[in-house]
Each structure stands twice: as structure tokens, then as C-alpha cells.
Amino acid sequence: MRFDSGLNIKPLFAPLGFSYGKDCFGPEVENRTLDAIRKSLQDPDCEGPEIVYSIAMDVGNIKDKEKIVDRNLLYGVVTYEKGKLGNEPVRSQGHIHAVSSSCNSSTCEVYEIWSGSAYILMQEKAAVNPGRCFAVLANVGDVVIVPPYWAHATIVANIEKRLTFGAWCVRDYGFDYEDVRAYKGLAYFPIVNEDSSITFIKNENYGFSELIVKSPREYKEFNIEKGKSIYRQFEENPDRFLFVSNPELAEDKWINFIP
16 A cells, blocks of 8 residues: 655656656755765675665655745655665665754654665664664654664665655755764664564674664654654644754753654
């Protein structure tokens, strides 16, 4: 069953990309290659798809463009290839959201799975002590929030299916890879077993921190409605996601945050 994202945007697979309906706007995709992400993989010399994922930052319905820009928001869509990168499933390299000049803070991200399934792997910081670590298993329609300053990566949870997701983020976004690369990845690596299930093994460049594998929860404190796409929720209330572009509005909610 096709997920109703609220956007007339369809993922393409040969090559990876997106097609935009006449009522939508969107850019040419940017491709992330295997060579670009090797430094954060368990086996930097592994083999896998040449194009790991394609990303289109700043998409939406034309009628909403002014409202999105006025709130310093941006909606992005990403499609990941299926398969493996060595012993790992197809995945991103991991990053921290850079401090945005518009709000003088790192910002959060609100993910929503359109097709396939994903582990959103996240940890409080990229340091010897990474703090709390979570792997949130999200399926079609699930929402996952990554807080400001947390290091995180997206991992294809079913290697036989491509993954597409959408996300709200700040308009003047930036990605900081330096700290994650310094530790040669996040605190845990996802490993594909013989039966195609996924387990996580510790990255020995970090001290020990237990990995909590969990399902997504409802984010009632952010007034996010379960079962309705986050784009449609923006259309109904354009101010609903102001905490994304101005994380100080939710300052109390980031303390001891559980995704």
C-alpha cells in the first residue's frame, strides 16, 4: 500500500532520483557514493553499490513554498539503494547537524518513512563516551525525531528493499562529519546476518555505552499526530514544526530525550 506523503513526488530507481508532479517543486538530486562514505564504515575497503543514496533537499507543494521559507524550514527526501556495503546494510555515513547561523544552534530532524524500513541510529555525542545510544526501527508511516547535537545515521533495515524517507529540517542546514570520522563511525556498526536480519556490534574506538534497540514512540509533546504525514500536518498548521528551525522553543523537551 502506497504511503500518502502529502506530496506528488515519486522515487525513481534506475538511476536513483525523484520525479515531481506539476504541483510540486524540487531540485536535481545529489548522489552519495560509496567512496564518499567509506571512512565511517566497519570495512572502509568493502564493496557495494556505487551510488548509495540520492537526496533532494527543498521539495514541497508549490502553494506552500512561501510558508516553508518564511518559517526557515526545509523538507528533504532521500532514497537508499538496497543491498549491502560489505557486511553492513546500505547506510549513511553518520553526521551531526552543524550549528545554523539562523538560530545559533544545532537543529533537530523529523524523519518519516515513505517506503521500506530503517534503523535510525543515534547517540548523544561523537566522543569517547558517546552517551546514550539508540537504534530506532521505523517502518512505513513511522516518525522519528533526532535531537540537536546528536550524531546519527540512517540504515536500511531490509536489505531486499530500497528505503525512501522524508524529513523536516532547518533551511540553512549543514552536516558536520569530522567528529564521527575521527572515531571511524558511530558507536555501533549494523551487521547483516546469514538470514538477512541485522545485529549491532560495538565500534571499539568508543568506550562502552549500551545500545537500546526500540520502536518509534508517539511525540505528543510536539503535537505530532500518528497516522498522518508530517507534510500534511504542516499544511494544516504551518507553525507546528517551528521547533525544527528554532530548537530553543523545545529546550525543555531535549533534556533526557528518548526517541
